Amino acid sequence: MKLVEKYPLGSVVILLPLWIALYAILQHGADALVLLTGLPQGERLTEAVRFFVYEVPKVLLLLTLVVFVVGIVRSYFSPERTRAMLGGKSLFTGNVLASLLGIVTPFCSCSAVPLFIGFVEAGIPLGVTFSFLISAPMINEIAVVLLFGLFGWQTALLYVGTGLVIAITAGFVIGKLKVERFVEDWVFQIHSNSAGMQEAAPVFRNRIQSGYSAVSDIVGKVWPYLLVGIGVGAGIHGYVPENFMAGLMGKSAWWSVPVAVLIGVPLYSNAAGIIPVVQALLAKGASLGTALAFMMSVIGLSLPETIILRKVLKLPLIFIFVGVVAFGIIIVGYFFNLVY
Amino acid sequence: MKIKILGSGCSKCKALEQKVRQLDETHQLHLEIEKVTDLKEIMKYGILMTPGLVVDGVLKSYGNIPKDEQLLQWFKDQRL
Numbered sequence A: 001m002k003l004v005e006k007y008p009l010g011s012v013v014i015l016l017p018l019w020i021a022l023y024a025i026l027q028h029g030a031d032a033l034v035l036l037t038g039l040p041q042g043e044r045l046t047e048a049v050r051f052f053v054y055e056v057p058k059v060l061l062l063l064t065l066v067v068f069v070v071g072i073v074r075s076y077f078s079p080e081r082t083r084a085m086l087g088g089k090s091l092f093t094g095n096v097l098a099s100l101l102g103i104v105t106p107f108c109s110c111s112a113v114p115l116f117i118g119f120v121e122a123g124i125p126l127g128v129t130f131s132f133l134i135s136a137p138m139i140n141e142i143a144v145v146l147l148f149g150l151f152g153w154q155t156a157l158l159y160v161g162t163g164l165v166i167a168i169t170a171g172f173v174i175g176k177l178k179v180e181r182f183v184e185d186w187v188f189q190i191h192s193n194s195a196g197m198q199e200a201a202p203v204f205r206n207r208i209q210s211g212y213s214a215v216s217d218i219v220g221k222v223w224p225y226l227l228v229g230i231g232v233g234a235g236i237h238g239y240v241p242e243n244f245m246a247g248l249m250g251k252s253a254w255w256s257v258p259v260a261v262l263i264g265v266p267l268y269s270n271a272a273g274i275i276p277v278v279q280a281l282l283a284k285g286a287s288l289g290t291a292l293a294f295m296m297s298v299i300g301l302s303l304p305e306t307i308i309l310r311k312v313l314k315l316p317l318i319f320i321f322v323g324v325v326a327f328g329i330i331i332v333g334y335f336f337n338l339v340y
Numbered sequence B: 001m002k003i004k005i006l007g008s009g010c011s012k013c014k015a016l017e018q019k020v021r022q023l024d025e026t027h028q029l030h031l032e033i034e035k036v037t038d039l040k041e042i043m044k045y046g047i048l049m050t051p052g053l054v055v056d057g058v059l060k061s062y063g064n065i066p067k068d069e070q071l072l073q074w075f076k077d078q079r080l
Helices: A002-006 A008-024 A026-037 A044-074 A079-086 A091-104 A109-121 A126-138 A141-151 A153-176 A185-189 A204-239 A256-264 A271-283 A288-300 A303-309 A315-339 B011-026 B039-043 B068-077
Strands: B002-006 B032-036 B052-055 B058-062
Touching: A002 A008, A002 A204, A008 A026, A008 A044, A008 A204, A026 A044, A044 A091, A044 A141, A044 A204, A044 A271, A079 A091, A079 A109, A079 A126, A091 A126, A091 A153, A109 A126, A109 A185, A109 A303, A109 B011, A109 B039, A126 A153, A126 A288, A141 A153, A141 A204, A141 A271, A153 A288, A153 A315, A204 A271, A256 A288, A256 A315, A271 A288, A288 A315, A303 A315, B002 B011, B011 B032, B011 B068, B052 B068
Parallel strands: B002 B032
Antiparallel strands: B002 B052, B052 B058
């Protein structure tokens, strides 16, 4: 890590070909490893092991690369710049812009409250602020990588697209509902010296370093979830019979979408833990709309985040927020069950 | 020297507090470290991301955990 910090550009030149080489031999490497274990071909355990030893390094490799790139991209965005860009935008344009910026602006749900107050203080409409607060956690690089790695680029794109639609519409609806009275009164009384501090514009070298620190930060934190998620997924792949999920999470069960969302909202996991499980369920006959709805409600809405937001939002607004987003996710779920 | 760590309990906030306390101990800096968890107090500094680090009333960083060398430089600079 020290060397990488010292020579950020040089290390990219060396590490990138290494990455490509590793990625290229993945399939053969995994097959060889399974052969080495001497497990009998075609057995359930063998298939579960094969799934695990192939998917774990693949997803880790993809995650490292994407988090690195996203780390560099994010160094061009900051919550301050986003706030400045959103100031004075009309409701709909503001919702679209806020949802898009939610994807690229660095965000952690523990900072949701200071961010909310800072946006409100700057005069950004509540509906626009909510668009940001919905898109930022829901559309994140980990979700996109996993969807790309396990499902293909179409599903990843679908997730981003529908996530954006939900963030834009839900924020717009909340904006129209005139919910200002449900924001805690003290929020409007805060006047900070928002001059903050002056930051020197980083040079490109530093941006690469922020890519590396994003990798050690995010991949370092997420990998245990990933192992567990893919482990459970591997178990499902090997042991759950084909079409087992069709009755429970299939198209024919009309109630499956709302139930999936109802279960998903209080559940809290990051994308790394949940997506491999969902992928396995999908392979066993769950329908795409239901799976997507489940994923979005787990990743996008979480109990800890709503508890944090309760500090600035009165209870009715918490319910409106969760309700509107959940409703949007349910519609998306039905829509995809209908189309596919 | 008065150090304030602004944060309402996220994992990065705890990590920063621990780091500052550790530096204080190993380098004998005799810092006065205060953890600020009250949101109104935190928002006075106008930060959009936690944790924030305030050295003698001046906001030095927010949203990330600065490196050891950087922290030491701030702590030593102000003492002169």
